Amino acid sequence: MVFIVRRERLDEVKRTRLMExxxxxxAKRGVESxxxxxxxxxxxxxxxxxxxxxxxxxxxxxxxxxxxxxRFRRSIGDxxxxxxxxxxxxxxxxxxxxxxxxxxxxxIAWRVLLWISKDLPRNDEYIEACHTRTTRFLGDLIVxxxxxxAVRDDFPVETAQRLMHAIGKILSTDILKYGEEEVSTxxxxxEEQAKIEKFMRMMHDLSRRILTPEEDLICCEHY
Numbered sequence: 001m002v003f004i005v006r007r008e009r010l011d012e013v014k015r016t017r018l019m020e021x022x023x024x025x026x027a028k029r030g031v032e033s034x035x036x037x038x039x040x041x042x043x044x045x046x047x048x049x050x051x052x053x054x055x056x057x058x059x060x061x062x063x064x065x066x067x068x069x070x071r072f073r074r075s076i077g078d079x080x081x082x083x084x085x086x087x088x089x090x091x092x093x094x095x096x097x098x099x100x101x102x103x104x105x106x107x108i109a110w111r112v113l114l115w116i117s118k119d120l121p122r123n124d125e126y127i128e129a130c131h132t133r134t135t136r137f138l139g140d141l142i143v144x145x146x147x148x149x150a151v152r153d154d155f156p157v158e159t160a161q162r163l164m165h166a167i168g169k170i171l172s173t174d175i176l177k178y179g180e181e182e183v184s185t186x187x188x189x190x191e192e193q194a195k196i197e198k199f200m201r202m203m204h205d206l207s208r209r210i211l212t213p214e215e216d217l218i219c220c221e222h223y
Contacts, residue, residue, distance in 0.1 A: 010053050014045055018045060018060075019063065020043075021040075021042040022043075022060050022063075023108050025042070026112045027107075027108045027115065028111070031115055036056070039060065066130075068106075068113065068130075071106065072102055072109075072134050073133060079098065082145075088148065089204070089208065093200060096200060097196060100195070100196050100200070104196070107176070135165055145211065151211045152211060152212065160211060163210060164207060164210075167207070168203060171199055176195065
């Protein structure tokens with residue numbers, strides 16, 4: 001994707017309105033079916049203003065994705081990679097907990113990412129870059145796990161990363177149950193905690209079964 005970049009920045013209030021309108025439209029209808037005109041109408045901005053800063057729907061989508069990726073990265077925060085084998089799974093659990101909390105609090109962002117994975121080809125360079133940014137810590141965690149002997153090394157790191165990403169996506173989609181008409185719903189209080197705990201139990205169990213070195217898996221009675 002090639003986009004026109006303006007030197008001037010859209011007024012922050014107007015920009016927020018536009019980003020929210022775009023995210024809601026992409027979340028509800030997907031990338032291909034989303035209407036650029038409906039986004040503009042819902043934002044309350046003039047067509048001239050929107051087209052000046054975003055020459056088409058794809059350029060607007062790229063900005064929405066940038067914001068989602070950055071917010072997700074901030075949600076992981078200061079989580080550090082483990083230094084010992086004993087610390088590894090506690091760190092993995094904390095990562096998955098923070099990721100689930102982000103999506104519970106940002107259902108529209110989650111729906112946008114789901115549509116992206118269905119609507120756009122995986123060889124799209126911009127989408128690949130966004131995917132890399134959101135899963136960078138997970139990739140680094142798997143690499144560190146191998147270095148300290150907590151993760152098996154009989155298949156490529158990229159394969160392990162794709163497996164964990166796919167499992168997390170499937171589990172969270174099932175647990176969150178965000179339908180196309182439910183993108184604004186957020187879990188609260190006990191419901192949110194219950195969903196996090198369910199996700200954590202399942203993700204922890206499946207991750208350990210797949211990533212633990214075979215010799216450790218055999219020695220551990222629980223697995």
